[in-house]
Amino acid sequence: MTKRESFLGASATSQIIIGHYGNASALTEIEATLPPPGAGEIRVRHTAIGVNFVDIYHRTGLYRLPSLPAVLGVEAAGVVEALGPDVDTVRVGQRIAYAGPPAGSYASARNLRADRAIPLPDDVPDDAVASLLLxxxxxxxxxxxxxxxxxxxxxxxxxxxxxxxxxxxxxxxxxxxxxxxxxxxxxxxxxxxxxxxxxxxxxxxxxxxxxxxxxxxxxxxxxxxxxxxxxxxxxxxxxxxxxxxxxxxxxxxxxxxxxxxxxxxxxxxxxxxxxxxxxRFMTDLVRYREGAMATIRQLQAGLRPTIGAVLPLSEAAEAHRRLESGQTVGTLLLRP
The missing domain is CATH 3.40.50.720 (NAD(P)-binding Rossmann-like Domain)
Structure with a gap:
């Protein structure tokens, strides 16, 4: 069995979902099973998850999600765990980051379109890029x-x-x-x-x-x-x-x-x-990748991420409360 084949089965993941729009108490942690990634998809095992104010807009319904229940989150870094058919742009074991819709980053792992994955150079840490790619x-x-x-x-x-x-x-x-x-x-x-x-x-x-x-x-x-x-x-x-x-x-x-x-x-x-x-800007893949690479270059040139706190994924509701309070400094991360 090859390394790639060894990862092609279903995989367990913890997810933070909302079943209805509301305050931070609407966030619920569940255990789910991911199917194998489909054509053009990868499975990424997250190492760091960014928390953004748009996540609150999604939770409250100010910006409506396509359907409920839904997993929140639009930004993360992690490691490629499996490849779907016809994916040759990344490899298993590679570090990547991504930002933007569809929501779903509040999870220990997820399936993702391969063209949203941004390979990370060795000198850009996961926490840094997960805190500020979006x-x-x-x-x-x-x-x-x-x-x-x-x-x-x-x-x-x-x-x-x-x-x-x-x-x-x-x-x-x-x-x-x-x-x-x-x-x-x-x-x-x-x-x-x-x-x-x-x-x-x-x-x-x-x-x-x-x-x-x-x-x-x-x-x-x-x-x-x-x-x-x-x-x-x-x-x-x-x-x-x-x-x-x-x-x-x-x-x-x-x-x-x-x-x-x-x-x-x-x-x-x-x-x-x-x-x-x-x-809307990121719907154009050229602009999306251009913006992501510009961000990575800024990080390599000395852009300093300021991470105010790192909370367990299970404490996503607390992260939302802190962000809404206006008392946070810099960014918040969730750790799967």
Whole structure:
């Protein structure tokens, strides 16, 4: 029996599923059996699983999943355990990572389309890539497609000490930008500054729009990236220079700004607003792999992952509670 043949049977896996939309208590751990991978598929045994805010959107039903019950999670790293028919792009035993739909990474193992697997070089650890591959692809989309960032640009990043924020800060600095970030505490300000942030604004203590205008001599930033939504997004429109860009990439805020009055964009302000979706971006395999490789190159060049905590897979609900509380620093991982 060959090594490949020895892995072709069914395999046990632990999974975190939701049977209905709701709060963190909707997460349930079950034991399941994976069938052999089908044509064009691989089976990957996870070593590290990323936790993202989109997982919460899926859990609550803000972003509906195709059907329920469903396994949550859209990002992980692991080792290829089995190959389905007609797969020759990876090999059994190879380290890989992936990000994006379909959901299903909250599991000790899963079957996955082989074309979503990104082979990992030896100098990129599993935990590092699992903590920020989706965020890295998002950052690549934002800085290469939505508003091509260039040296000398000024960028505003909300939640600069969060999982996405720390990636945005470091990546923008690598491109020669000046980065202003909002934070909720002195400790988070120091963390973001340690990762390259030029100016930290304590949004609980001062009006961030006024602070941005002070820091930019009344001009506003070239580009603002907001994952908060609600009133924060509306206020952010006033922090951008004429003909600048605001990218709305999330809606953590419970309040909803409702339909947007176009007069908030212009003609007086003359700013652009984009609502880019990284899942839509990754439907193109060329863009997906391009973003993944850009992230790996950034890691190899010194991008530092900040992993706030590593919890057992069985404690996925606790990971969600921590992320929703707004008290997390950096990213959270689940360990199968």
């Amino acid at each position: 965020r890295g692809i998002t950052t690549h989309m934002l800085f290469a497609y939505v508003h091509p960032l260039k040296a000398g640009d000024t960028v505003l990043v909300h939640a600069a000490a969060g999982g996405l924020g720390l990636v945005l800060v470091q990546w923008a600095k690598s491109l020669g930008a000046c980065v202003i970030g909002t934070v909720s505490s002195p400790a988070k300000a120091q963390l973001a500054i340690d990762h390259g942030l030029d100016h930290a604004i304590h949004y609980r203590d001062e009006d961030f729009v006024a602070a941005v205008m002070r820091l930019t001599d009344g001009q506003g930033v070239d580009y603002a990236i907001d994952g908060i939504g609600g009133k924060t997004l509306l206020d952010t429109l006033g922090s951008v220079r004429p003909y600048g860009m605001v990218a709305s990439v999330g809606q953590v805020a419970a309040d909803d700004s409702g339909p947007l009055d176009l007069s908030l964009l212009g003609p007086a302000r003359s700013v652009a607003l984009s609502r880019p979706g990284v899942f």
